[in-house]
Amino acid sequence: MRLVLVAGTTETAAEPGISAAGADPELMRHTPGADLDVVVHGEPTLAPVVPVSPTGCPTPAVVTRAARELLGFDAIGVDAGIAGRTGAPAIDVGEGPGADVREPTAVPGAEGTYERARELGGALPDDRIVIGETIPGGTTTALGVLTALGEEPAVSSSLPENPLDLKRRVVAAGLDAGGLAPGDAAGDPLRAVTAVGDPVLAAVAGLTAGAVESDTEVTLAGGTQLAAAAALVRHAGVDAPLTLATTSFVADDGSAGIAGLADSLSVDLTVTDPGFDGVEHPAMAAYVAGEAKEGVGMGGALHLVEESAASMADLRERIVDVYDRLLAGADASEGAVEGSPDGAGTAPEGEP
């Protein structure tokens, strides 16, 4: 078993108010590389920032890293268009960052990215892979792809109040720009992802298709973004069994409609509750308040803990360790890096 973490960027995330995967739009471009760093190394190495939401909620990479430390599973990065820096090794399948979905073409390299990822998925020697993602703005592109394919337009959010109207407006403009009406791309997943998707969706779909074609079991670790990738795979004609492993925070979010979407895609849904309720810790309380919800493979990581002999209490303890280490590292780098731009190296502010 191996965690495969697909990282990339879309200019769509620059739209104010659309994503909480970074303290501000400038820092948000560093989030994917920093998330890889946290999962692989336990802390940012070359990425200049610990990803936090505007209110200080730390990245779900903390939870995934904690699960990895607890269970000892291997994790590899896949670069589908990382814009910032990372000290984590990655397999490059992409052709650079994705454009804003309101451009005529959102992912010019979608086909190449899909094919390279598919080949990689077929070549990995594992019996089972768990695929996660990190891409700010990814729930909006997921909504775009689901709409273009004619699937249920379910969409979660890293913000407590899902900016649904904004996302729908952006997606509507994106479909217009791509010359698509809802459902027009049914059966043509590359058209959907090229017009209104992002490079991570192309890569996750390709990895999944390639893996199941070579009899590797695939668990999609995430919420509506991974469901959108599953939809792309289904529209590519792949009907192999797929599992979507997400968090209770996504499952409890009515606007996400994840259960209905999974059902309509014939995808098995697994929901795991990490038991953060009542925990007075900034790395966990924010989730209970509705922030972040999912990402960086968190739902899959929780599922792996559930499958193991370890307990959620063990995981929560480890989350505190990882969080404390991140804070210590961020403090140290503030001291060490002179003239670090844009508040890079700034730690989460504490309570969200």
Place this chain on the structure above:
Amino acid sequence: MRLVLVAGTTETAAEPGISAAGADPELMRHTPGADLDVVVHGEPTLAPVVPVSPTGCPTPAVVTRAARELLGFDAIGVDAGIAGRTGAPAIDVGEGPGADVREPTAVPGAEGTYERARELGGALPDDRIVIGETIPGGTTTALGVLTALGEEPAVSSSLPENPLDLKRRVVAAGLDAGGLAPGDAAGDPLRAVTAVGDPVLAAVAGLTAGAVESDTEVTLAGGTQLAAAAALVRHAGVDAPLTLATTSFVADDGSAGIAGLADSLSVDLTVTDPGFDGVEHPAMAAYVAGEAKEGVGMGGALHLVEESAASMADLRERIVDVYDRLLAGADASEGAVEGSPDGAGTAPEGEP
């Protein structure tokens, strides 16, 4: 502890007869990516070939992989200019393949590569790193760098009969083309590597400098190439303790002169004998016959086994396992990949 494997290419390897790190010059360009694949995944995934020498001696990556399976240490790839494909994740620090040393500039991106690698070496969270290399033609560029720096021109070979005259002629032509006489680049390591080095030397030197500057212990895992990287580090003014861990095959090679070179660079030399004498197996007998000798971190991997509770007999057993798996994979891919170019997927031919 972590193994950091730096992979790249130099056009110098295209000179007929200069390297045995591939069955022929066309296949040789796939060796670095395939070596990473073997160490990380246990077999080539996206690399189209199992690296073997012209006589069928399998890559030293087999030994390093076997040690990794035995001891369970982590390994990450660093891409300093891989030309072929690989399914192994890597951190990109390079600017593409190196040119032939007989060009006026052998490594146009040497300074950028060195600096990015130095930053990475300083950022890795490990207490100790073991650095290996894979670059066909690398002993010739190592000779070039040592000569340019005015150090002892020691040079090993992956061939039983070291083509020393050829290497010296190539290096002499390279120094001419770069406008250097022997010793002219003393104290100016970037000038040496730019004129007559390769991108892997630039990256290994940068990693080493960055790591020791941040109090990470560094073991250089290899022979004359890693010694040349140590020379670059010394000429950059870094006098921290360094260990060079190499194989008995390099230490026993008079033309390599590794002990004298290490001594003159104030580098501690560790030599490990894997006990291949009398072993009738194609993955081991070739070394006793003088082939390969070292590479892909082999000397460091042997040193790690020696430091551990495992025995060399355990390692030799595991080498057979890894080799058999490689053969099985190569056979399977011959069947699966139609029209695979250049004999890609061809297995070692058996007895060297």
